[in-house]
Every structure is written in structure tokens, then in C-alpha cells.
């Protein structure tokens with residue numbers, strides 16, 4: 001591992017309360033492991049009987065509304081921005097569901113749940129298609145996406 005600022009090879013150095021942390025001897029600074037941060041959203045209809053799933057980037061599987069957190073942005077700001085961009089709707093209330101690390105893209109994903117006041121959606125060019133799907137059918141529709149399925153299952157189990 002090398003320093004992201006100067007390229008010097010990092011050495012492990014003890015840091016109180018943290019343990020052995022990669023250290024750059026040239027910058028004289030610790031270099032914590034870097035990862036991406038993203039937000040994904042379980043979007044429910046007013047009756048909470050359906051969930052909004054979208055298709056994007058000409059792929060044939062359903063996804064949640066989601067996006068990477070920009071530098072300087074909070075998770076909530078990212079959620080409002082992504083929902084505004086992708087579906088043209090802003091929720092009145094945001095509920096945290098769970099966070100989970102996705103190793104394929106080295107990303108910590110924070111998942112939230114929101115309920116809209118109507119099923120009206122204004123998708124932008126990033127969204128190929130969207131569908132309000134009954135919750136049972138949604139679980140089936142995302143069966144090949146265990147990561148997404150786990151987020152939805154966890155939320156539903158908490159509500160039981």
C-alpha cells in the first residue's frame with residue numbers, strides 16, 4: 001500500500017485506541033483505509049404495499065434508487081439529491097434501515113426507507129424504466145441480487 005498523496009510505501013504504525021494503522025513516514029501522517037460511500041433507498045408507495053424498482057444503464061435487473069456520496073455531502077443530502085435526479089420526488093421523512101459493505105465496488109452502502117405521498121414518478125435519462133411492485137413480488141424480482149434482497153428483508157423483518 002502506498003500513500004495517496006506522495007506515493008511513499010506505507011508502514012504499519014501503532015495508533016492509540018486504533019491499533020496498527022498504515023503510516024506515511026514522508027507526510028508524517030496516518031493513512032486510514034479508503035473506501036467509497038453510497039446511499040440506496042427503499043421507496044414505498046403511500047399504502048406501503050409496493051416498492052419502487054428501477055432499471056438503469058440498459059441492464060435487465062431491478063435496482064433501488066441509489067448513488068455515490070459526493071465529497072462534502074452528508075448521507076441525507078445524497079439521498080435527496082439522488083431521489084430528485086433519478087425519480088423527481090423528495091420524501092417528507094427519511095428512515096435509516098441498515099448499512100452494509102459491498103466488496104465488489106469497495107463501497108459502504110447506507111440504506112434508507114422512505115414513503116412517498118403518491119405513486120407519481122418523474123424519471124430522468126438515467127432511468128430506463130421503473131415499476132411499482134408489490135412487496136412479495138419485489139422479493140422475487142430481486143432474487144438474483146442477494147445484497148439488495150437482504151436490505152429489503154431486514155427492513156420488513158424489523159416492521160413485523
Ligand SMILES: [Zn+2]
Nearest residue numbers: 003006024027
Ligand atoms: Zn505521503
